[in-house]
Amino acid sequence: MPLPPLVQPAEALSVDEIRRYSRHLIIPDVATAGQKRLKNARVLCVGAGGLGSPAMMYLAAAGVGTLGIVDFDTVDESNLQRQVIHGQSDVGRSKAESAAASIREINPLVQVVIHNTALDRDNVFEIFRGYDLIVDGTDNFATRYLVNDAAVLLGKPYVWGSIYRFDGQASVFWAGEPANGPCYRCLYPEPPPPGMVPSCAEGGVLGVLCASIGSIQVTEAIKLLTGVGEPLVGRLMVYDALEMSYRTITVRKDPQCVLCGPNATQTELLADYEDFCGAVSEEAVSATLGATITATELKEWQDAGKDLFLVDVREPAEYEIVRIPNSVLIPKGEVVSGEALARLPQDRQIVLYCKSGVRSAEALAAVKAAGFRDAVHVQGGVLGWVRLVDPSLPAY
């Protein structure tokens, strides 16, 4: 179903703008009227990371008049493999500032608004209200549900995209009028159980996948702003880079959706999205109480010759990148399923670690439940070890 343009046209294009946007102006479906709508458009990108990078660069080049950036993070070297809006000299700089500088270089006619803050339930409405359209490029479930809920409650459309390894998904969620489409909760009513779905930081992502999905998001944004074509409302685009296939599947509005269904029960934002998505399960939290050591303490134990059985619960590829000396690899899945428990010695101090301390907490719960009551895990994981004990090792 074609939808009316989201934005009214600006009054006029300047001579500079006509020169710059001439390849748009000669497309009949965009033309001067469409370009004037882009000029008047206000688009917010949530996250200046993998998806946000190509999204903002192309939205800026396309002549979107106002681009907002929400990001609280700073540029890390491990971002540069895919977050192409940032460069080597930006390492350590605020992502929002770095992205803003790139946008100004791509197109100085764009008004950039920097929101150098974490999006949360207290600021999301105020920030969203200033924009016609939102592009969701966040990297965690808690923020994705927050973005969805705020957009639905405000009746605003947003372009959603998500990536992992070689897989990508994208859609336009617009539950309000006139689209009356499904929302994220119609597709994924509840977040997955904590620890079940790895993040890109844990599982990796092919850098160029960001461009594949980010460019779909920009395409949909431009279509919505200018009112051309068939928007990706009620459809999910599923991209498989290994197969090199794009499949579009239908997603209908869920009549039982708690947020946008006819009998919706959720009429405001949740009190705590981190809690809703359970960053770490309750079992893991209670397992770690009194059973958490720092990387420095681990080093002291090793230096004192304590009889340790140090288990790395990450995946083999991560173990190849960097590891704590004298550790053995037993991926978390094998610990939690119970198949690796027989490999754990009864008479030695068991110490678990992962990348940052989340997976090892989950594994610790399983190990303690199996009777290894003295087992501990390392706070901050191998990243903590790199930071506190051996900065010559690579962080990832």
Added chain:
Amino acid sequence: MPTVRFFAGARAAAGVAEEQVPPGLTLAELAATLASRHGERLGTVLGAAAFLVDGQAWHDRHTPLPAGATIDVLPPFAGG
């Protein structure tokens, strides 16, 4: 017969893009059938996946799925 289509991590764990399943299964039975056909790795993925039946979220685990339905299995991921 209902057709199951696997996406992303479910596609990788199942080893096929789609297949047919016996009619009359409930969602709980379907998940058990698929896990026994393709292994525990798929079983784990199914534990977190969304099931769309003819494009609509399917919440009821204990009512038989419609004959001839297309069931899309979509594992969630949140990377950006």
